[in-house]
Amino acid sequence: MYLISKPFTLKQTFSKQLFSYSFLLKRTMSTTTTTKSGILGWASEDGEFRRQQSTFRDNIEADENAKFAAEPDRYHLYISMACPWAHRTAIVRQLKGLDKLIGLSVVDYLMLDKGWKFSTAEECPGAIPDTINHAKHVRDLYFKVNPDYTGRFTVPLLWDKKLQTIVNNESSEIIRMFNTAFNKFLTKEQAELDFYPEELRKEIDEKNEWIYDTINNGVYKSGFATTQEAYENNVYPVFKSLDRVEKLLEGKKYLVQEQFTEADIRLFTTIVRFDPVYFGHFKCNLKSIEFGYPNILKWTRRIYQKPGIKETVNMDHIKGHYYKSHLQINPTQVVPVGTGPDLDVLVDQ
8 A cells, every 4th residue: 555645635646647748748849830831830820721823933844945845754753641732743653654654653641841752662661762852851842942031841742853853832733733634645545535625724723713712722621730729610600511522412423424533533522531540630520521421432432443543542651640640639640441442332434
């Protein structure tokens, strides 16, 4: 029996626990906010997460006289398999057959104080080192182009090996370059594959706008909110829009007039992460895709089962990144074992 001459009161016990938690939180915050990669640094004073605009916005063009002309083996794509924005570019690169024309590096899923880092496949299965610039971190590429760069070090990043510079780091623009700029180097079937057909552009743009704001970015605005009010301001619109998508997909295969377009690709990369990550980690838990949205689930399976898509989905990277990198949300770095619904259940194509 242990003898305690002065037992702790309830108040003292609570104070001790609070001190321990505060110490852990401060240690975690000091690790994650030392540079621009620190996610807590992204929140505004009102607790709202506001995404930084991409900085590099040049275009690759089919015109051989253009500054960034489409040429085989001139460009290199840097991505994370965990990032939904980078995932978009990986899908279009794969489906258009650009893997034979544009090189690829894949960062380690773990992102800490220096941002995205490059690892070998032995250190991180699925990673592909930077064989072009031999950078250790993505930030090195930004500083190589601009030593005074002060923004975030994001992926995807499209690099020009000829001019030794960043062409573009905005995923929505990169996928449109990939969609058409390299067609003259592709097979007839690949060149005719059009994810942004002119006759559907107005409808695609309209859907992209509200889906991006309330779903693609909405899960982040919910998950990275630092006040209850900011969280609730954003989480309810996520599900209002998911309900809207569910209704839109009733009896339909795709989002825009029964044609597989960039609107499907842009939404897919969020939905495939929803149950494994956003439902719990980002507190978007009013409903799950598996049990709350049968039409969206069937649509997700249809896209996942398209030739070339499954290879772009790396659930180890997805779960490992979110649960181990966001220390202010999950300081223990424990990764849940669930991977969401079985996407291999056959559906009609």
